[in-house]
Amino acid sequence: MHSKIAALEYQLPAGVLTNAAIEADFPEWKAAKVEKKVGIRQRHIAAPAETSQDLAVAAAEKLLAYTYPESVDFLLFCTQSPDQLLPTSACEIQRRLGLRQDIGALDFNLGCSGYVYGLALAKSLVNSGFCRNVLLLTGETYSKFIAADDVSNRSIFGDAGSATLVSEAEVPGIGEFVLGTNGAGASNLSVSQPCARNGYLYAAGERPKLYMNGPEIFNFTIETIPPLVSQTLKKNGLRMEELDYVILHQANKYILEFLISQMGIDPARCHIDMLNYGNTVSNTLPIALKDSLDKGLVSKGDKVLLAGFGVGYSWGATVVEIN
């Protein structure tokens, strides 16, 4: 049995944080410079009562409007900002979407590598013959972890949700995967408090806070991604020039341009577009893939390399073909 990406949708919250608004609060953060260097003009930010689950459900509703909700036999939800510690959000999502009760549903906690891992899990469930249609959702609201004065992270991260239907197929639409993990980088990108390690204790008014060691994440990326891409090509029996399009996790324009030049990829075939979204963590790959299809940058039959990398450290890549 083979599997393919059968449908794809995403959802952005209505709220927007523009570079101009950031500059109004932090005059040294020039809007034009942020756009030029980081490649971001605005990010969508979830409302206070709007969660990762809401965004994923909205994306899934779009997708289920033209597919068959009753055919979904497994639900995977990737998030690091769940509505609550328990139950797993996927159980609530099953109810909200009106999915069947005789299905499996679970959350998994991964960041920027999450979409690739989700595709790997979905493909395994389908190709093993256990499932026919896996609904893979991502939803992330890092904005809720970022302090108001943390302008550096506020200028990068945006919120979003996505829905992908992975279905059985006659010919392979999802290729071979290369996945990787290195927990030695755990402290360089984290939201560590309040949680079990500190007894869930925190001062009044204190909230979970995102910490990112930008230079170390940059070092991790430039050391890890070029070999990840070459290993993935090798595993799929492809040469770089046989790829029609390359979509790397849309972290920021600066790092992508650096990686593209390091790897010698033709920039015309490499996706760089987070202008209106920012870095939406596990959502960047499905957003970029959907946009590329809608804009005709990717056509049916094209071979597209997807690579995700970040918090963990965790990374993964594959080659997909949309039919």
Added chain:
Amino acid sequence: MKYWPAGSSDARRTTKEKIMEEKFLELVAEALEKEQEEMAMADPFRDYEEWDSLAVLSIIAMIKQNYDITIPRQEFDQLVTLADMYGYISSKA
């Protein structure tokens, strides 16, 4: 005549070092989008007006791209002047 061999190799080494230092300054200037004439090796680079969180990445990227050296954050944080940075690169090259 007797000073010629030793003198020539010293002079050449100095010239080569100067050229490499100039090249280094040029690369730093490009990374920071700063005028090279406004920069000297003794400068504490974090005092530059152009220095911000993105400048850190620009410098790390410049060093990786041109010298194929990855500087761990902790070691980078200990560099104060451009001369320190150049010394780090020279020690790893």
